[in-house]
Amino acid sequence: xxxxxxxxxxxxxxxxxxxxxxxxxxxxxxxxxxxxxxxxxxxxxxxxxxxxxxxxxxxxxxxxxxxxxxxxxxxxxxxxxxxxxxxxxxxxxxxxxxxxxxxxxxxxxxxxxxxxxxxxxxxxxxxxxxxxxxxxxxxxxxxxxxxxxxxxxxxxxxxxxxxxxxxxxxxxxxxxxxxxxxxxxxxxxxxxxxxxxxxxxxxxxxxxxxxxxxxxxxxxxxxxxxxxxxxxxxxxxxxxxxxxxxxxxxxxxxxxxxxxxxxxxxxxxxxxxxxxxxxxxxxxxxxxxxxxxxxxxxxxxxxxxxxxxxxxxxxxxxxxxxxxxxxxxxxxxxxxxxxxxxxxxxxxxxxxxxxxxxxxxxxxxxxxxxxxxxxxxxxxxxxxxxxxxxxxxxxxxxxxxxxxxxxxxxxxxxxxxxxxxxxxxxxxxxxxxxxxxxxxxxxxxxxxxxxxxxxxxxxxxxxxxxxxxxxxxxxx
Ligand SMILES: Nc1ncnc2c1ncn2[C@@H]1O[C@H](COP(=O)(O)OP(=O)(O)O)[C@@H](O)[C@H]1O
Ligand SMILES: O=C(OP(=O)(O)O)[C@H](O)COP(=O)(O)O
Numbered sequence: 001x002x003x004x005x006x007x008x009x010x011x012x013x014x015x016x017x018x019x020x021x022x023x024x025x026x027x028x029x030x031x032x033x034x035x036x037x038x039x040x041x042x043x044x045x046x047x048x049x050x051x052x053x054x055x056x057x058x059x060x061x062x063x064x065x066x067x068x069x070x071x072x073x074x075x076x077x078x079x080x081x082x083x084x085x086x087x088x089x090x091x092x093x094x095x096x097x098x099x100x101x102x103x104x105x106x107x108x109x110x111x112x113x114x115x116x117x118x119x120x121x122x123x124x125x126x127x128x129x130x131x132x133x134x135x136x137x138x139x140x141x142x143x144x145x146x147x148x149x150x151x152x153x154x155x156x157x158x159x160x161x162x163x164x165x166x167x168x169x170x171x172x173x174x175x176x177x178x179x180x181x182x183x184x185x186x187x188x189x190x191x192x193x194x195x196x197x198x199x200x201x202x203x204x205x206x207x208x209x210x211x212x213x214x215x216x217x218x219x220x221x222x223x224x225x226x227x228x229x230x231x232x233x234x235x236x237x238x239x240x241x242x243x244x245x246x247x248x249x250x251x252x253x254x255x256x257x258x259x260x261x262x263x264x265x266x267x268x269x270x271x272x273x274x275x276x277x278x279x280x281x282x283x284x285x286x287x288x289x290x291x292x293x294x295x296x297x298x299x300x301x302x303x304x305x306x307x308x309x310x311x312x313x314x315x316x317x318x319x320x321x322x323x324x325x326x327x328x329x330x331x332x333x334x335x336x337x338x339x340x341x342x343x344x345x346x347x348x349x350x351x352x353x354x355x356x357x358x359x360x361x362x363x364x365x366x367x368x369x370x371x372x373x374x375x376x377x378x379x380x381x382x383x384x385x386x387x388x389x390x391x392x393x394x395x396x397x398x399x400x401x402x403x404x405x406x407x408x409x410x411x412x413x414x415x416x417x418x419x420x421x422x423x424x425x426x427x428x429x430x431x432x433x434x435x436x437x438x439x440x441x442x443x444x445x446x447x448x449x450x451x452x453x454x455x456x457x458x459x460x461x462x463x464x465x466x467x468x469x470x471x472x473x474x475x476x
Contacts (some may be wrong), residue, residue, distance in 0.1 A: 079241065085122060086125060089127075089211065090129055093133070093218065099428060105149070106149065106150065107432060126182040128183075132187075132188040132229050133191065140193065146189065147189055148164060162187050163176060177212075194228075204228045204232070214241070215237035221428065221449035235467075238469070240467065249452075253447065254456070260422070262386055263385045265290070265291065266283050266457075269295070273295055275451055281320075284331050293378075299314045300324075301361075307361055338405075339358055342395065342405070343355075347396075349399040385421060388416065388421060390425050391450045403433075413443065417443050418442055426453035426454065427449070
């Protein structure tokens with residue numbers, strides 16, 4: 001078992017009684033301030049500033065018995081009143097990166113629904129909302145990644161029509177902003193149509209920022225990216241504050257995951273192997289059980305000398321996979337790889353398929369799901385846990401033939417959740433999978449960010465959060 005006292009494990013309590021809408025957290029006496037700051041991306045106030053902090057922020061002991069107060073609040077959109085917002089142009093960065101089918105229909109609108117409370121609050125307070133997001137990972141302007149298919153759903157959820165711009169910067173956008181009424185919403189085109197977005201180009205950030213007076217970041221799913229519309233704009237827009245979704249995610253994930261009930265398990269799958277494989281290293285410091293599925297597993301099989309046919313493999317991560325297996329052993333973490341897989345002769349819903357042992361994937365075939373024996377052993381392992389975080393489907397669940405493993409794990413988690421286990425689901429596709437099975441409502445927390453929640457758990461700073469203004473301490 002992993003040690004419950006791993007260096008970056010913190011004991012956090014929510015300050016649920018705070019009258020401010022900012023996220024405030026009380027810290028236990030065992031806490032070390034510096035690692036926590038690193039972990040959350042929040043600055044922890046110097047204990048000596050205690051006298052300047054509101055009495056309602058509980059005083060706690062920090063370090064070696066010194067009496068102090070820790071306030072980790074980021075300024076929230078809820079701290080802004082009608083006086084701050086009426087008639088103001090507000091640049092809202094949301095994560096509206098929703099899955100679309102081949103006909104451009106939204107197959108899961110969780111992220112859109114999650115963004116609505118912040119937009120509604122701004123609208124109700126007379127702001128002019130300039131709403132922005134990315135969709136997918138386009139390289140330049142790519143029609144299939146346009147935000148156009150989202151307009152009707154956003155309008156429907158808000159109860160009034162949203163105007164859509166054809167670009168995210170430039171004279172046409174400026175004209176639309178100028179004609180935006182108080183309480184109106186303008187949806188910009190995919191911010192990733194400009195390569196400068198992901199480069200966090202300061203000139204580009206300045207152009208985006210020039211559209212507005214202030215900034216609200218509600219894109220938790222993209223908070224781990226330092227991009228022009230998440231981090232860059234904060235340098236030019238004051239105030240830059242957290243939206244309600246961003247706050248809610250941090251409150252839940254920090255609270256539940258930093259001091260998990262044990263045994264604590266993580267399930268990692270999906271196809272973003274290169275971005276997730278690194279997370280495994282730090283997960284090994286925190287979890288007791290680690291289950292790997294999805295496209296992740298073939299890099300591990302290959303590292304062990306098995307043939308993987310034409311399955312997804314990250315060749316440059318083979319050494320890392322080998323060292324992770326060794327590290328799991330050294331840490332006493334029970335790392336489970338599927339013992340059998342469902343293989344296909346092509347990447348298609350109507351592919352021929354069969355179940356084979358993980359060690360017997362023939363050439364020309366690719367693994368697209370975990371097999372029945374693996375479902376059984378994964379379910380048994382999960383049955384022993386008290387906290388589970390799941391990121392990334394077990395297989396290509398979009399194709400019914402290869403959705404069985406993902407659905408079985410979703411049902412197992414739903415069952416455990418109803419029996420007192422804390423279940424946290426993160427990631428666009430993982431959430432879509434859980435929605436598809438119809439068990440999203442019984443999970444403890446559905447996070448809109450897969451990579452972001454993993455990086456938070458990993459102990460990394462989230463640049464999109466770090467860049468926001470700190471809440472003003474209230475004088476006693
Ligand atoms: N064995 C596999 N081979 C290829 N793709 C896979 C495999 N298993 C899962 N996937 C794909 O992974 C995608 C989700 O991956 P990812 O984006 O990492 O998850 P999330 O959005 O939950 O973080 C899904 O589209 C799914 O089809
Ligand atoms: O879908 C997302 O991440 P996730 O799949 O890790 O949840 C976010 O929209 C971030 O997208 P990105 O990983 O292309 O930066």
